[in-house]
Amino acid sequence: MRIVVDVMGGDHGCQVVIEGVKRALEADRKITALFLVGKQEEIQAALRTTELTDERVQVVHATEVMTMEDKPTTAIRKKKDSSMARAIELVGDGRADAVISLGNTGGILALSTLRLRPLPGVDRAGIATVIPAPDNEFVLLDSGANIECKPIHLLQYAVMGSVYSRKILGCKRPRVGLLNVGTEEGKGNELTQEAFKLCKQIDINFIGNVEGYDLFANRVDVVICDGFVGNVVLKTCESLALGIVGMLKRELAQNPKRILGAYLAQNALRAIKRRMDPEAYGGAPLLGLNGIVMKAHGSARERSILNAIRITTETVEHQINQTICEEIKGAHARLAAVKPAASTPGSS
Amino acid sequence: MRIVVDVMGGDHGCQVVIEGVKRALEADRKITALFLVGKQEEIQAALRTTELTDERVQVVHATEVMTMEDKPTTAIRKKKDSSMARAIELVGDGRADAVISLGNTGGILALSTLRLRPLPGVDRAGIATVIPAPDNEFVLLDSGANIECKPIHLLQYAVMGSVYSRKILGCKRPRVGLLNVGTEEGKGNELTQEAFKLCKQIDINFIGNVEGYDLFANRVDVVICDGFVGNVVLKTCESLALGIVGMLKRELAQNPKRILGAYLAQNALRAIKRRMDPEAYGGAPLLGLNGIVMKAHGSARERSILNAIRITTETVEHQINQTICEEIKGAHARLAAVKPAASTPGSS
Numbered sequence: 001m002r003i004v005v006d007v008m009g010g011d012h013g014c015q016v017v018i019e020g021v022k023r024a025l026e027a028d029r030k031i032t033a034l035f036l037v038g039k040q041e042e043i044q045a046a047l048r049t050t051e052l053t054d055e056r057v058q059v060v061h062a063t064e065v066m067t068m069e070d071k072p073t074t075a076i077r078k079k080k081d082s083s084m085a086r087a088i089e090l091v092g093d094g095r096a097d098a099v100i101s102l103g104n105t106g107g108i109l110a111l112s113t114l115r116l117r118p119l120p121g122v123d124r125a126g127i128a129t130v131i132p133a134p135d136n137e138f139v140l141l142d143s144g145a146n147i148e149c150k151p152i153h154l155l156q157y158a159v160m161g162s163v164y165s166r167k168i169l170g171c172k173r174p175r176v177g178l179l180n181v182g183t184e185e186g187k188g189n190e191l192t193q194e195a196f197k198l199c200k201q202i203d204i205n206f207i208g209n210v211e212g213y214d215l216f217a218n219r220v221d222v223v224i225c226d227g228f229v230g231n232v233v234l235k236t237c238e239s240l241a242l243g244i245v246g247m248l249k250r251e252l253a254q255n256p257k258r259i260l261g262a263y264l265a266q267n268a269l270r271a272i273k274r275r276m277d278p279e280a281y282g283g284a285p286l287l288g289l290n291g292i293v294m295k296a297h298g299s300a301r302e303r304s305i306l307n308a309i310r311i312t313t314e315t316v317e318h319q320i321n322q323t324i325c326e327e328i329k330g331a332h333a334r335l336a337a338v339k340p341a342a343s344t345p346g347s348s
Numbered sequence: 349m350r351i352v353v354d355v356m357g358g359d360h361g362c363q364v365v366i367e368g369v370k371r372a373l374e375a376d377r378k379i380t381a382l383f384l385v386g387k388q389e390e391i392q393a394a395l396r397t398t399e400l401t402d403e404r405v406q407v408v409h410a411t412e413v414m415t416m417e418d419k420p421t422t423a424i425r426k427k428k429d430s431s432m433a434r435a436i437e438l439v440g441d442g443r444a445d446a447v448i449s450l451g452n453t454g455g456i457l458a459l460s461t462l463r464l465r466p467l468p469g470v471d472r473a474g475i476a477t478v479i480p481a482p483d484n485e486f487v488l489l490d491s492g493a494n495i496e497c498k499p500i501h502l503l504q505y506a507v508m509g510s511v512y513s514r515k516i517l518g519c520k521r522p523r524v525g526l527l528n529v530g531t532e533e534g535k536g537n538e539l540t541q542e543a544f545k546l547c548k549q550i551d552i553n554f555i556g557n558v559e560g561y562d563l564f565a566n567r568v569d570v571v572i573c574d575g576f577v578g579n580v581v582l583k584t585c586e587s588l589a590l591g592i593v594g595m596l597k598r599e600l601a602q603n604p605k606r607i608l609g610a611y612l613a614q615n616a617l618r619a620i621k622r623r624m625d626p627e628a629y630g631g632a633p634l635l636g637l638n639g640i641v642m643k644a645h646g647s648a649r650e651r652s653i654l655n656a657i658r659i660t661t662e663t664v665e666h667q668i669n670q671t672i673c674e675e676i677k678g679a680h681a682r683l684a685a686v687k688p689a690a691s692t693p694g695s696s
Contacts, residue, residue: 133591134591134592134594134595144529147529147536147537148537148538179580180580181492181495181575181576181579181580184417188495188576189495189496189576190496192576211579211580211583212579212580212581212582212583212584212585212586212587213583213584213586213587214587215584215587215588216584216587216588216590216591217587217590217591225580227529228529228536228537228540228577229576229577229580231529231559231560232527232528232529232559232560232573232577232580232581233560233580233581233584234560235559235560235561236560236561236563236564236581236584236585237560237584237588238560238561239560239561239562239563239564239565240563240564240585240588240589241588241592242564242565243481243482243564243565244482244589244592244620244624246482247482247620247623247624248616248620251615251616251617251619251620252613252616254616257612257613258612258613258615258616260609260612261608261609261610261611261612261613261614261616262609262613262616263609264605264606264608264609264612265600265605265606265609265610265613266609267599267606268596268599268600268602268606268609268610269599271599272592272595272596272599275595276592276595
């Protein structure tokens, strides 16, 4: 298995990324080649510091970096030799099986859609983020790729999210819910009303509309929404969880009695931290592309990169794109059987 | 000050509502009349049980109840004598200053828009929910009234939210942010892109786009979004907070050491619970109507009702509608000065 890592574009420089790569290579012998794409001198320096000498590593030089501030459409034209473009190219050319990047989400999306193309029957790629909840974990799709969604896109996300949940998270019969403002059919805006009608016709375990209330109550395994809503939900959850943890830390440090209490209860606090760890998956795949593309958090460090590589190799191994193609085809066929107009793939 | 409470339609029956009313009457002498609207015999029974004999109480009989399952448009036609309709009528007829209901949000919105009408220059009412954050609290507007928003609606919410934050929450110069998927201008969907252009032209402390990350980090005091996004955000936050608290309780109860730790640290846990209490405000106003309408949580109990009445009397006292009218007028005048087409009030 051949993995590409775009080591530039993260918040903490390429050193922490390469530390994560080192640990992944130590842990996983299935990786046969690992391409590090970026500025050669920086990569070489980081390889020396981390003492990474694994012969599976290949450095691919790229002179430019797409930054978080770059506007993707402009940067794609102007920065032809960005590490991100070069990294995705390796997958496009068939020289590698999957690519991981910490960079600009819009850039990854635009470049990989351009170079890899969507899978047959898929109109738009979506980002599938796994979010930990107290008693399960759920996939949030789309969490920020497709800001202006059409109902058929949400249907495709429902299929892809269901496949991802089964194949990668091991959920046997994932409950797929459409994120909405109420649970009854007919609730919501035009997008969700239409998407509901489509989703209930296809062969997934569609449980109908779900509300924000349902997300952390173990009532849904795959949450479908447009990229605007998904992105807001994802970031809001991160903000709230951080806020509560920060408050807890501050309150527990206020006097000796509380400090002792926190010390005695530390395993409880650790268990929660472990359970709700946003770094457990390290990366979120862009589903629906002709190739495996993983977006890692811009602020990812060693452990997060290690986890991102792990989830990437699992995604390659389970050949989810093959299953996605089959099930998307099946879904469109079903829709066509009911009502031809709504089902044309590529109708966006 | 004359307050109406629609005592029907809550999850726990009218008894808990009347208990809250009793405490509010004891605490607040500014209330000169309090109308309890609903099924007379149920109200009388609850008055006896709670031993509420205050002479300011007036019972108004209504034979029907709009339930949570009722479709508002249908229920308005079919249930002419619902407690909600009768309660809102009292404000519409000028017999009361404000109304509180625990019932169906869509019903309250439809009935109060119909009977009270929007304020001049306001196209649609919005629900302003106050959400506690570790170091401040913010107003989320709209949190579920206006599912299909236009840019001009968001501008009006920005003005109304700013007024509410100043007048009711005492925030001197509220930072008004537009909820979006990124902070740079130009981010987001058509709605947020257009709303951004409008908001930056008017005389509020508009800080531009905010992301989910900013919500619980004390970076914004008024969060503007369409009712779909706001509703999802509100319910998701409630779900996540409950999830974390539930997990904490479970983990802390697992063994004697942890139980002792929790005991020693109990004041820290209580401080957090107090700080993040979703019942602190008890009710969220529908801003932009010709009358004060407060939506209380369907599951509200005594304390929540008490708080809802308190916030209602404050809202009446501060005459926020007068200020909203002036500032909405000012905002539209400013927009008209820049670009006549975008500013027509009532353009929806």
